[in-house]
Amino acid sequence: MNKGRDGTGPDGRGRILALGELLVDLIPGREGMRIEDAGPVVKTASGSAGIFACAAALLGGCGGFIGKVGHDSLSRMVMRTLEEQGVDLSRVVHSDEGQIGLAFLEYLPEGRNYQYYRKNSVGSLLRPEELDEGYIGDAYAVHFPGMLLELTPQMRAACERLVAVARERGALVSFDPNIRQELSADESARERLLWAVRHADIVAPTLSEGRSITGKESIGEVLRALHAMGPRVVALTRDKDGAVLSRDGMAALARGIDEKAIDPTGAGDTLAAALCVGLREEMPLERLAAFCNCAGTLVVTKKGAIGMALPTRAQVDAMVASGACRVECVPLESFA
Secondary structure, three states: OOOOOOOOOOOOOOOEEEEOOOEEEEEEOOOOOOOOOOOOEEEEEEOHHHHHHHHHHHOOOOEEEEOEEOOOHHHHHHHHHHHHOOOEOOOOEEOOOOOOEEEEEEEEOOEEEEEEEOOOOHHHHOOHHHOOHHHHHOOOEEEEEHHHHHOOHHHHHHHHHHHHHHHHHOOEEEEEOOOOHHHOOOHHHHHHHHHHHHOOOEEOOEHHHHHHHHOOOOHHHHHHHHHHHOOOEEEEEOHHHEEEEEEOOEEEEEEOOOOOOOOOOOHHHHHHHHHHHHHHOOOOHHHHHHHHHHHHHHHOOOOOOOOOOOOOHHHHHHHHHHOOOOEEEEEHHHOO
């Protein structure tokens, strides 16, 4: 297949797509500001899948987004922002069913806190019959976050159809468990989570999520257990301690990079996008681990995500070239 410089063919084959719900994040406009406080806020486009799509586009992966937006002003703002980041929005559904969801953010001593205003938001009402199956089938990879499986019945069915079409047509399935703690004791939710892991080619959980999914403790045990469930590529993120990637019987430990963390919003989504981009470019495992770790690290050095903190390909390549990320590769079977 002939591919252009962006890695896609003339019909768009080879895109890296994300399915999900777009949101508007409202970020405090001054230090220490709580959600309950009156005062200025910064509006920014957000949503896990939206961040992934933007990161994929910025990193050279020809990212596209699949979802639903309204005709309200904030939907237009978010769509314009994603378009400016280079995301293909040609298959986004425009609907009169509602407005885009909101997420208010505050920074507390113990970490970030979100309050969502998204019940029956237009983005949560995407239905499987609204998916363009040809668009999905022509992709290199499709990605979705686990929270969608518990959002609405419509969105859950859309995720299930996305996976079915991708597997039928040969597109890779990328999954971020994105486990919601309030659902961790829900057995039905856990079964849906395990279904997604088993049907994914690529999974990118945090180490904590990996332990929760597998019941294992050490990094090596978690990696091997996740591979045994089906995924061919696994990336475990470890916050300031870096990330671990495994594929083809090898594991790469990417050490943490000494950068001051300002805001972790979007770091995991960006790492997952970098993983798909690097796989499409057939990067060797050592370089892939450094590329992913550097992409995720750069995000945390600034507040916000889309249009604020997501790095460009040049920025990521420069950090990789600097040697800031040390990577060690070992056989997976011997990884402790």
